[in-house]
Amino acid sequence: MTPMQVPLLDLKAQYAGIRAEIKAAIDEVCESQAFILGPRVEHLERQIAAYCGAKYGLGVSSGTDALLVALMALEIRPGDEIITAPFTFFSTGGVIARLNAKPVFVDIDPVSFNLDPSRIRGAITAKTRAIIPVHLFGQSSDMDPIMELAEERGLYVVEDAAQSIGAEYKGKRCGSIGHLGCLSFFPSKNLGGFGDGGMVVCSDPALYERVKALRVHGSRTKYYHAFVGGNFRLDALQAAVLGVKLNYLDGWSEGRRANALYYDRAFRASGLVEKGDVATPTAAYKNGGDVHYHIYNQYTLRVENRDRLQAHLKENGIGCEVYYPLPLHLQECFAGLGYSRGSLPVSEEASRQALSIPIYPELTDAMKDYVVAKIRAFYKLS
Numbered sequence: 079m080t081p082m083q084v085p086l087l088d089l090k091a092q093y094a095g096i097r098a099e100i101k102a103a104i105d106e107v108c109e110s111q112a113f114i115l116g117p118r119v120e121h122l123e124r125q126i127a128a129y130c131g132a133k134y135g136l137g138v139s140s141g142t143d144a145l146l147v148a149l150m151a152l153e154i155r156p157g158d159e160i161i162t163a164p165f166t167f168f169s170t171g172g173v174i175a176r177l178n179a180k181p182v183f184v185d186i187d188p189v190s191f192n193l194d195p196s197r198i199r200g201a202i203t204a205k206t207r208a209i210i211p212v213h214l215f216g217q218s219s220d221m222d223p224i225m226e227l228a229e230e231r232g233l234y235v236v237e238d239a240a241q242s243i244g245a246e247y248k249g250k251r252c253g254s255i256g257h258l259g260c261l262s263f264f265p266s267k268n269l270g271g272f273g274d275g276g277m278v279v280c281s282d283p284a285l286y287e288r289v290k291a292l293r294v295h296g297s298r299t300k301y302y303h304a305f306v307g308g309n310f311r312l313d314a315l316q317a318a319v320l321g322v323k324l325n326y327l328d329g330w331s332e333g334r335r336a337n338a339l340y341y342d343r344a345f346r347a348s349g350l351v352e353k354g355d356v357a358t359p360t361a362a363y364k365n366g367g368d369v370h371y372h373i374y375n376q377y378t379l380r381v382e383n384r385d386r387l388q389a390h391l392k393e394n395g396i397g398c399e400v401y402y403p404l405p406l407h408l409q410e411c412f413a414g415l416g417y418s419r420g421s422l423p424v425s426e427e428a429s430r431q432a433l434s435i436p437i438y439p440e441l442t443d444a445m446k447d448y449v450v451a452k453i454r455a456f457y458k459l460s
Contacts, residue, residue: 084436084445086397087266091440092330096322103318113314122317123277125324126261130243131254132279134286137312138293141240141262142169144276145210146176147310148236148258151278151288154179154207161201162210162238163193164405165425170212170238171406181415182206183407185422189360190370191215191378191432194424195223202227208234213242213252215401215434216268216334216375217361221247221255228256236260240276243269244331246371253279258289263320268334268375269327275316333439334374337446341377341435344450355382355457376401377437381453384433390456391435396449399434 093100107118119137127135138144154160156178162170164183174181184201187194193211209228211219219237228235235256239245242252243261253259263275278289291298296307342358350356357380361372378401381387391398405425407417419426435449 081393081395082445082448083395084397084441084449086399086434086436087438088440089265089270092438096326099322100319103322104315107314107318110314115311116314118314118317118321119312122312122321122324125321126243126277127279129251129324129327130259130261130279131251132259133281134279134283136278136286136289136293137317138276138278138310139312140274141260141264141276142173143308143310144240144260144262144278145169145236145238146173147289147292147308148260148278149173149177149179149208150292150307151258151285152208152234152236157205158207159203159205160208160210161198161206163212163214163425164407164422165191165402165428166212166214166238166406167240167402168406168409169240170210171409171412174210175411179207180205181406181412183405183415183417183422183425185424186428187220188424188428190217190219191428192217192219193224195220195227198224198227202231202233206231206233208236210236210238211256212238212240213245215359215378216242216245216373217359218242218245218247218252218370221250225255234258240264241267241375242373243267244327244371245373254281257282258285263316268331268373269320269323271316271323272319273313273316275312275320277312330439331373334377334437335372337437337439337441338372338374338377340443340446341437341450344446345453348450348454350454350457353457356380356453374437376434378432378434380428380431381433382431383456384431387453387456388433391449391452394452396452397436401432401434403429405429 123135158179171181237256237259239252240262245252259279261277263271292307293310296303296305
């Protein structure tokens, strides 16, 4: 029997519902022949800033470049230390190293997968300049203790919100809490473009002006350069696509949340959670209400025999992915930092156990039931 096909992400299904709007927006840009920055980008910047609860938005070429230009705006120098989590996409640590600064990796919370605030203080030295909390998989880091410690020690906070546009922490949107917030519009994100793209959001006018100049080679006036920046511009075509999709973002995020709740209940009913084979992702709650408004860019399980389960699911037509199989502190390029296996055990365990399954809003109940049934069958529960 041919297995049901459940891709990890189905962007064709998303596109089918908005095709006419997308094509019209692209046609407008093509007719204008204005492709670099310009009114489309400026409009999107205002929209995204307002959506995130920040004063300013600056469209850039990718989420990675958003992080890079944010650190450049803070004038991070060689030898400066930046504290961040090792269980994240490579760019979080990579941008630090690109500036010849030193990534200082601190272990994560075992439930949220995010930076553990209780471990940060012990990592601060006289060379520490900033903290980069990562709002991983669509859930905010615990920002209050991070911001309090940063204020106490005179440190900057740059939020890596690449996976978490629209996620909230105590009523505040991710990206608006720290000094700078960095977003990604990679196609697989909840708000994804038709290629690479990103944005920096902030509320400090001086930082805004510096990022604005840095993204065009450090120029405030054309052909005059106060400092060295880069080519970090967002294209107008991407802004046009994202402007259409932004109107649907909240509905898509609610669809992901509904699917997550469906999975939560199905896995509990299956006996897998009680037996200990599967742990479902946990959103933080307090006094019965959401502290973290989780937007589930990924629905990431902790599972036993992860690699074998992944192979089993793929054999049965189910898309799944390991985010991330090797934490940053154990990557070859960071060997000189002196970390070894066992240095950050919570992150290392997460890398052995984490498996993300389909969560996109177009999933049907039959597709979700099929995913749960195949996981249940793997662990041979009747």
